[in-house]
Amino acid sequence: MQYEKYSLLQLVDMIKTHKVTSEELTRYFVARCEEKKEYNALLEIFDDAIENAKAMDKKISEGFDGKLAGIPVIIKDNIFYEGKKCTCSSKFLENYVAQYCSTVVQKLLEAGAIIIARANMDEFAMGSSTENSAFGLTHNALDFDRVPGGSSGGSATSVALGLAPLALGTDTGGSIRQPSAYNGIVGIKPTYGRVSRFGVVAFSSSIEQVGPMTKTVADNAYALEVLAGKCTHDETSIAAPIDFLQNIEKPIKSIKIGLVNEVEAMLCGMESEKAYKSAIEVLKNKGAEFVKVSMPSFSLALPCYYIIAPAEATSNLGRFDGIKYTKRVEGADINETYSKSRSAGFGKEVKRRIMLGNFVLSSGFFDAYYIKAKAVQQALIDESKKIFSVCDAILLPTTTGTAFKLGEKKDPISMYKEDYFTIPANMMKLPAISVPHEKGENGMPLAVQIMGKEFDEKTIYQIAHAIEGGVHGI
């Protein structure tokens, strides 16, 4: 049986109807993880996975019917799983062991999931290609010479290779959606506050979210139902209806979808234009209505992000001092110990963002950069509210084109521009899903993105489901 050919929902059903045991499924996917090691999608395959699956089979036989009972899952390596290493793909945390479970892992375990591995990523989630990992780059599942995207590149490659039917990623500026697009899978950045961030290593706390990465839209909605919810350990998490599958099969007739003028002007001639135009046709044929809308600040989301995210990162990464955890390099005094430890531990991109964060927060530049960026963020939020008063969702491309070649983007700016279409959702705190649609001339997947109203994941899942039917991993 080739279990990687099945969707998450199909596997859930197969376990429920006793067509397969969790042990069989886990052994199968663990063996697949071992077979596909050359992709370097995973940093560790957990040696207790099979034992946990056996214990889960016993629970299932006693009547346990959790939503993910017996299902193998992979987590990004910035998410705490008690007793397991969590390195954020950084030398600094090479031997760090999580002392407790993150809320998302706790929810997975309570739903009966078997966590089988932790996935590679850009160091501290800073990057768009998974080339910034201290433990080697990850390859795209569909073309070994191309990047998987990032920062959740390991998770995306894992799902596309069929190493597990579900992986968790985190998305601060596109880190779930862009790698999902590059690997031909589905990924969502939920509304800010939808999923608890407790036990997830912080990068830019005011904009990042955990989200599921799967082969199908329905799988994704099902998995988000497990992860979502108010958490007493994260006061930014919010209780809102968890109803993601409610409308998924319903026709999209008369749903109003916004097309952003500024995005269409930018997209002209880009590789992703094909997917965008084709998605419009598909949705139009299914009865959706389109509304031309304007978001004058759209192009400012990118510089806005590169002020706010590094400002928060420099503060969040201040805790990495070589004392309480992480590697220590002793200096002549405590300050030298801090700087020597940090210099040896952090990689280049992380250092760059720490410096940038300190620059925009420094007294001479604080008003011109940080305060201005916060004002632009508010302008973006106001513009989105205006748009959502006349439509139900916004259609966007996910990326400018298909996955680029490993080593192709050498300067930071061209890498940063990778997230041009994904960053706005983070800045506006809105949910956005990437769904594969069409292929580029090189045969690699393209994708489109649907951005929704705050806490209206239900509608974007419905629209994404209507678009689905293009490329689906391998």
Next chain:
Amino acid sequence: MEKITLEEMKKLATLSALEFEEAELEAFSQEFQTILDMVDEIKLAKTENKLIYKSHKFEELREDVPEQSMPQELALINSPKTRKGAFAVSQMLEED
């Protein structure tokens, strides 16, 4: 944005508790300049330069109930150096 000087970069590195070789910092400065030129686009925004701080909407805060804290031994497992149940650091104060 005026060109950032090497001296400013050195100051920034100190503030960031990061060390660089001189040549490394020079190369880094050039990249840093291109990033600053990119983020400078923000200045084109026609927004007022004041902080409109609308915080995330907080729901009701949870009850403040004391709970068991993390055991000391567990809290120390990731520290590179411990002594007598505490994080060990080099001496910071002069002896009398």
